[in-house]
Amino acid sequence: MEAGSRILSKLETLIESKLHHFEQKMNNISQNQISACSKLENYSFKKKGHEQQFTVNAKVMDKLRQADSFMADIGDEDSNSAAQNAREKISEDDGLGEASTFDTAKEYSIFARQDLIKFGFLIAEEKCQWEPTQQSVWVGYFWDTRDGILKVTEDRICRTELFLESLIKSVCKGVVLFPVKKLACLTGQLISMMFVFGSVARLRTRYLYDCVNSRASWCAPVKLSSGAFDELIFWRENLRNLNKSPLQSESGDTTYVCVDASGSGNCNYANVFVDASNLGVGGYIQGSTESDVVGSWLESESNLSSTWRELESVYRVVHSSIPELQGKEVLINTDNKNVCTVLKSGSNKPHLQQIAIKVDKLCTNNNIRLHSRWLPRKYNTDADFLSRCTDSDDWSVVEWVFKVLNDKWGTHTYDRFACHYNAKCKKFNSRYWCPGTSGIDAFEHNWVGENNWLKSGTMHKDRSAEDRRFRQFFHRHSTEDGRFSCKL
Structure with missing residues (x-):
């Protein structure tokens, strides 16, 4: 429960800081724009939307100035009366409490309810849940403190699935241009679930963000890129699989020495x-x-x-x-x-x-x-x-020698000990993963039906271990008809 409390505290702090910064920024922008436009006579806006926004901002700023003037003029008694009237109109929403036992949670619930009434708040009882429970829906999430699980509500998951399916079907019909607000809405829905999905919500919405940012305006369509379409497919296939997260915060451990x-x-x-x-x-x-x-x-x-x-x-x-x-x-x-x-x-x-x-x-x-x-x-x-190490076994024959042996033994189809920059065949095995490899460790793959190209001095620093694996491998395949062409 303590971990759940820390999560709620972090979430509340983050939301409040972001909202305060946004409100302050918007207020400064509005004041600057109104001041600049008011100084100009017969100012004409190039876009109707800008003019409408200016009108709204001007009205808001005018109301704020009137409110400041009103509060400065009235006395203390009138001020208390105005505050009481305002308090009755305040909507206090989305609160959550927690405790380690049912009885303690019940006490907290009674205390919170009484305090709200004491301070004059009007409680919407039909929206409240005063009885403690271990499973509850709050701010779009399903909180299960009994099993320590946090999930996105089924309603939100279903809406997102329908959204994804409609976009994917449209693409399959040849549609590539979509309203930017539609893609922004989907991206916002996925990001809002990051509390459960984790960082994959950001990792797998990068291309959708790029599409949104490529807009000419919020009223213009944007082209859905192939990367964004891949993200739609990913979320359709993994939305429900990712919808489960433990009710605990990520570790802040920064020590550098780890236990073996x-x-x-x-x-x-x-x-x-x-x-x-x-x-x-x-x-x-x-x-x-x-x-x-x-x-x-x-x-x-x-x-x-x-x-x-x-x-x-x-x-x-x-x-x-x-x-x-x-x-x-x-x-x-x-x-x-x-x-x-x-x-x-x-x-x-x-x-x-x-x-x-x-x-x-x-x-x-x-x-x-x-x-x-x-x-x-x-x-x-x-x-x-x-x-910074180099592999002394990482070598290959020159091309003309390989061509001579190809002519002598037939075209080789599989290079068994190679890497992406020295392979002699399109198919090859490598000691470690590298681009183009058909598999790691040649001895773990079937050699039958291929004309195999081998070179000595590879795969193991311990040559005795390498020779032993060779003998065991050839003995295991001695009755099979695979051809083993070996250059020594």
């Missing part, structure tokens, strides 16, 4: 350290002796921004470690603050947003709950070292 998950017996947690240099990728799982991941960049990749390289490193390290990370809570430790932000909320830069979505899809498909944390570079030296 394997040593503590917590098998559902993995602590991953990742780094990228201008040479390549490096990463490992804390407490796992054979989890080191290394890789090299293409020349074109090494020239990209450090944030792109760090994000891509996260994707490659996680992808290469799926067997160990599947179904776990995973904490990504990185020395790049932008990575934490992009993984959580996405980016307005398309090439970074694409990687963030790839990471999110990968984690969703493998039931990985990903979190990220920034730490100073001095605490990430091991991953930094791995990112």
Whole structure:
């Protein structure tokens, strides 16, 4: 219950600060515009909407000035009477209380009701729920303190589903232009559910935001981009799956030294350290002796921004470690603050947003709950070292030699030990995940029916272990008709 109280306190503080800032900004803008327009004689507005807004603002400011003048003129007794009349018209709405026991909650309820009556508020009893309960609907959310669950109400979910379905059907019929207010409305609905959905609500509405921001005016249609359509599909498929959140706040832990998950017996947690240099990728799982991941960049990749390289490193390290990370809570430790932000909320830069979505899809498909944390570079030296390592087994024959052997043994269809920049065939296996790979670890895949290209000195630093896996693999497939062409 204490965690639920902290959440409500944070939400109230956030709403009040945003509302106060917005009201102050709008008030300043209105005063400046009214003052400027009033000084000009025969001022003509270019747009009718601007003229209408000026008229409304002028009336509001005039009423405020009259109210200030009135309060300054009346005496204390009249002031108290005016305050009482105003109090009777105040609408106090959307309040919530909580306690650890039913009896304590009942006491709080009685106390709050009596105080409201004492201060002269008129209570709309039909809208109130004074009897304590562990399951209640409040401000569009279903609060279940018995099971510690927070959900968006079914009514809101159904309305959003209908909205999504109507847009998707329109696109399937060839419609690509939509009223900007319609897309803004949908985006607002999804963002308003972020309290339950978490940061994915921001990550998966970036392209919809781009469409809204591309408007010529609020009355003009906008073109729905392919990325925005992908987001519509995502929400249609995942809206209900995401509609469940624990009633607890996120941890504010900022310590840099983590307990070894394997040593503590917590098998559902993995602590991953990742780094990228201008040479390549490096990463490992804390407490796992054979989890080191290394890789090299293409020349074109090494020239990209450090944030792109760090994000891509996260994707490659996680992808290469799926067997160990599947179904776990995973904490990504990185020395790049932008990575934490992009993984959580996405980016307005398309090439970074694409990687963030790839990471999110990968984690969703493998039931990985990903979190990220920034730490100073001095605490990430091991991953930094791995990112600067080069693999001595990462070599290949020159093209003319491969062509000669192709002519001699027939066209090879599968390169079993390669990576994205030295593969000799369209299909290849790699030690770690890299772009284009058909699978990690060639010994875990079926070789039958392929003309396989192999090279020695790959896959393992321990050559005896490599030779042992070779023998076991060939013995297992000795009765099958796969062809194994081997270059030594």
